Amino acid sequence: MATLDDHFGENASLDEDVGKELSDFLVGNAADVKGSTPRSKRIAKMIEQDASPLRITETVFWQRKHYSIKRYVWKREKVSTKAKCEACHRDAEKGLFSEFDVNIPR
Numbered sequence: 492m493a494t495l496d497d498h499f500g501e502n503a504s505l506d507e508d509v510g511k512e513l514s515d516f517l518v519g520n521a522a523d524v525k526g527s528t529p530r531s532k533r534i535a536k537m538i539e540q541d542a543s544p545l546r547i548t549e550t551v552f553w554q555r556k557h558y559s560i561k562r563y564v565w566k567r568e569k570v571s572t573k574a575k576c577e578a579c580h581r582d583a584e585k586g587l588f589s590e591f592d593v594n595i596p597r
Contacts, residue, residue, distance in 0.1 A: 492510060492513070492514045492518075495510075504522060517591075521535075522535035523535040524532050529591050533552070534550065534552045536552070537550060537551040537552050546574070548573045548574065556590065558560060560595075567596060567597070569596035569597075570595075570596060577597055578587065579594060579595050579596070580592070580593060581593075581594060
């Protein structure tokens with residue numbers, strides 16, 4: 492949050508109140524906090540302490556779940572990037588990523 496003026500080459504700075512609200516939300520809903528889901532806790536255990544990945548695609552959990560996807564699939568027009576979850580996960584906008592509800596575009 493402290494370096495949003497250079498967020499992947501873009502200025503994503505927020506006013507102080509919004510920044511604090513967002514930071515509080517992120518800390519309070521982190522995968523390793525009390526009350527998080529068992530799945531979130533499992534994911535958190537796969538990340539080295541004090542090593543927060545910048546991208547979910549850098550996590551061991553994500554890589555294990557997507558290991559069988561061929562490189563050419565990521566290059567398809569409707570997919571185009573590993574960050575475009577909604578291309579294959581129908582309920583991504585709801586935060587649901589069931590491996591049983593996936594449709595990989597052709």
